[in-house]
Amino acid sequence: MKKTYLMLLLALAGLGSSCTNEDGTEGVTPSGDPGEIQLVFSGSGEEEEYTKAIASDSENKISKLDVYLFGAASASTNDADYHYIETWKMTEATPTGNQFILQPSGSSWTASIKPNELKGLPYLTLVCVANQDKLFDADGNDFAALDVVTTDAGTGDITAAGTTLDAFKAAYTAKMADPATDFIKTPLAMTGTGTTKISGSVSKVAITLKRIVARFDIDNTTATSQLTIEKVSMGKGRSNGSLFGATLTDAAAGDLVTYKDVDFTGENANQGTLESAIYVYPNIPGDESFLIIKGKYKSPSTGEQIAVTYNIPVVKTPADAKPDDPANYIAINANSRYKLRITDVTESNIYSTFEVEDWTSGGGVIIKPDNTKPEFNKFAGTNPPTDLTGGYYRTLADGTFDIVMTSTGELEYSRSLVTKAGDEIDWLTVGTPTTEQKDGLTITTFPVTIADATGKRPVSLTFINQAASYDPDLQTTLTFVGPEAAPVVSEVVEGHSEGNSVDVTSPDAPEATMVKAVGSYVSLNVFCVDGLADITVPNGYSVTPVVTEGFTTTYRVAITDADQAADDATVVFKNKAAEANSITLTIKHKKASQPSIVANSDGSYINSTYNSGTMGGTATAATADMYLIDGSTIYVKVTCTESTTAGAVTVAAPAGVTVTEETAAPGIFKIEIPTATSLTAGTAVTVTFKNATDEMVTSTLEITPKSMKPTVALADDNGAVTGSDGTYTVDLSALSTNTFTLTVTAPTGATIADLSTPFTSAGWLKLDDSNAGGTTIAANGNQVYTFTSGDSSGDTGDVTLTFTNTVSGGGDLTVTLKKKTTI
Structure with a gap:
């Protein structure tokens, strides 16, 4: 695999007369001051080719650059022969002393240093370290101060050794002090070395600059x-990395x-x-x-x-x-x-x-010096843009203007957004250009129309020399942005905790709904081309930038103090260029939800067989029936939207009822009547479920106790029967050839041993053959028993009918029929 790394090229900006190299071949001597080393920092050192790194702007950025100079008496390849002389540092201010400015030039950067020549050490190794604040040795301790070499002014012999290059290369990056809080960020540390010889003329050096991380x-x-x-x-992972590619050993x-x-x-x-x-x-x-x-x-x-x-x-x-x-x-x-x-x-x-x-692409592009890049001349027309810092031009919301470009040949243009995201490109359109020739150059005028530019992403126009259209170094880009606009808020998908949310239905009045608890947070994207002014944070909250992509910054709004965090607090995001253009996020505290009461759906928890578990009413005012028997049980599911963990719902139970949450299945509640006699059939009791975050928010379950005992009802007595509640007196003379009926109902089912034995010694009464009834009563069913006068009117014994409940402990029914005595 061909490796093509991001490289730092220390080359010459101009060419001059030839000179003889170390190997005797003829070279070229660039123009410049004697002893000067002219630097060109670009993508590659492959002669006139360069490659573009597959990296983001932040990964390519050089925010700090130090050039360490080491000298030797001969062109030795042994690092131990090179001694430290001095350091040159990049600055953005006016250079003083050993400082230089890095200046952009097409796809490269240019700079110039003029090192102090030291007698006896004409051969130099330049060690470049980018984006690294400090040097650390292999143990992670601060690298010792570098010792400067001194030589005899007459002989050039070393009189005091300096820090050698091999010792210097033992430097490491800073160890992560605490991996729990620290991670590697851009700009990334990069290093590279190269050699040259101070010969009294301008020198050039090619240095490959490599990132030290993956x-x-x-x-x-x-x-x-x-x-x-x-x-x-x-x-x-390793907690440090070698600046100069030292061979790694076991950690x-x-x-x-x-x-x-x-x-x-x-x-x-x-x-x-x-x-x-x-x-x-x-x-x-x-x-x-x-x-x-x-x-x-x-x-x-x-x-x-x-x-x-x-x-x-x-x-x-x-x-x-x-x-x-x-x-x-x-x-x-x-x-x-x-x-x-x-x-x-x-x-x-x-x-x-x-x-x-x-980390770099293969191949390259040949630079064609004869086809110089287009030059921006001026803006003309009705509504010319204004120049902003940072290479942007601000337009009106609507209008027209002309861009006048000067070039060595015909131009074409391309239009693009500055960032990948978004599709708002048509607010800036370019019409048909016109050209004229003047002083051997081509003057091209591009008419531009702006429409509804407010709040849109910047658009770049890249003007391309057609003779070298694929060469980025021969292209000129102008970037345009519309008027200052209020920031635009959008929600971050999967960016909230605790079920919080951000509502941007009304773009001018976004709202965040948050659980009032420490650590509760929402995330939102804030788009603003001009950047944001300082954000005033309400008490009890924090507003922290998480990541910035183009002109959009993701912020996390979190509660840091629940006591101070007020409902309806506001966070105002202001356009940095015009603070009157702002958007206000209103924070509303999430109100506790009413618990929802529904039938249990977990098959691991079974109601008492005689209880149906059918729910009535609504999820916040539910009803259910329970039969009165010791240990009568039903299960219900009760949840709130804030949490599905155990304890999210609390409960208040009435006397005679116990309610417990199943810890193995949070939200499943067991409702039990331990002692049936503690409740009265037909008299409803209420269980109250409360949201644990606010126990004033409740839902209720009304339970109606029902007796399981079979019941009897008298009908069609024909005036011959009196009594109630299972004890009746029969006037046989009034009954005569007539009949009366008893209807026995059993909520959970019942049986009677037989329908003949009860009439032994009581032959004055018998069941009517046409409707005698049966010995088994189904659950929630009944049997109708029809009686008539018996064949032995002289008998006087009571008829006792005992109906046994199918459910043990549910209560039995005894019906006693007595013969009325005549005085």
Whole structure:
């Protein structure tokens, strides 16, 4: 594999007369001051070619650059022969002393240093260290101050040795002080070295600048994998990394750590490849490092979002591997990209592959010096834009103007958004250009129309020299932004805790609904091209920026003090360029929900067989019947939206009823009547369920106790029968040839041993053959018994009918029929 790294090129800006190189070949001497080293920092050192790094602006950024100079008496390749002379530092102010300014120039940056020449040490090694505040030795301690070499002014012999280059290269990056709170961020540390010779003329040096960390990209699409990644980190990762690619050995105790979780957010998070998900220090296979993926997995059977954590070893699988072969761990190398491509996910496993690539693309573009880049001349027309700092031009909301460009040939243009996200590009359109020739140059006028530009993303116009249209160094870009606008708030999907939410239905008046508890938070995106002014945070809350993508910053609004966090508090996001343009987020505290009472659906919890468990009423005012018997039980499900954990709902039970939550199944409540005599049949009692977060918010379950004892009713007595409640007196003379009936009802069913024995010695009464009734009564059924005068009118014994309840302990019924005596 051809490796093409991001490189730092220290080259010459101009060319002059030839000179003789060390090997005797003829070279060219660039123009400049004697002893000057002119620097050109660009993408590659491959002669006149350069490559564009596959990296973000922040990964390419050089915010700090130190150039350490080491000198030697000969062109030695032994680092121990080079001694420290001095350091040059990048500055953005007016350079003084050993300082230089890094200036953009097309695809490169230019700078110039003029080192102090030291007698006897004409050969220089330049060591460049970018974006690194301090140097640390291999033990993680501060690197000692560098000793400056001195030489004899006459002979050039070294009189006091300086810090040698090999000692300097033992420097390491800063160890992460606490992996639980620290992680690798951009701008990234980069280093590179090169050599030259001070010869009294301008020198050039080519230096390859490399990042000292590796980058992981993660390819996951929730729609197909059902996995929503929320956090990513590294397990058994190195806590430091070599600035100069020192050979790694087995990790010492404490060097392998678990990195802090990094939020998995960005434009393509869970919608394809998220680049730069995490940065890590290089390692060796023996470290057995693994990625840690945390998030939510959507169960294919229930649809439930399940919290999951996966440990994914950084391994490769040989073509001839067997299923039981151990994992083949690979080294994580500096300045390389590792893409984790997720192909399938279950609740317990991720199926994925690693792809390893250089951090730079292959190939290059030939620079054509004869075709210079187009030059911006001026704005003309009715509504010319105004120049803003940062390379932007502000337009009116609507209007027209002309862009006048000067070039060595014909121009074309392309139009694009500054950021990937969004589609608001048509607020700026370009008409047909006109050209004229003047002084050997082409003057091109591009007519521009602006329409409804307020609040839109900036649009860039790139003017391209047609003779070198594929060469970015020969292109000029102008970027336009509309008038100052109020920030725009949008919700962050899966960005809230505690069931909180953000409502942007009314874009001018967004609202956040939050549970009033410490740590409760919502997330929201705030889009503003001009940036935001300082945010005034209400008491009891925090407003923290999480990540910025283009002109959109994700903020987390959290409750830090529940006592001070007021309902209807507001957070105002103001346009930094015009604070009157603002948007106000109103925070409303989430009101406790009424518990919902529904029938139990968990088959592990069964009602008493005689209780149906049927629910009536509503979910907040439910009703149910329970039979009166010791231990009578039903189960109901009671939940609130805030939480499904045990204790989220509390309960107040009336006398005679016990209610307990099943700890193994939160939300399932057992309702029991321990002693039937403690309640009265038909007299309802009420169980009150309360939301634990606010026990003033309640729902009720009204329970009506029902007797299980069979009952009897007299009918069609024909004036021959008196009595009630199962004891009746029969006037046989009045009965004569007539009949009367008894209807026996059994809520849970009943039986009678037989219907003949009770009439022994009581032959004055008998059952009518046409409607004698049966010995078994079904649950919630009845039997009708019809009586008439018997064949032995002289008998006087009582007829006793005993109906036994099917449910033991439910109560039996005894019916006694007495013969009326005549005086």
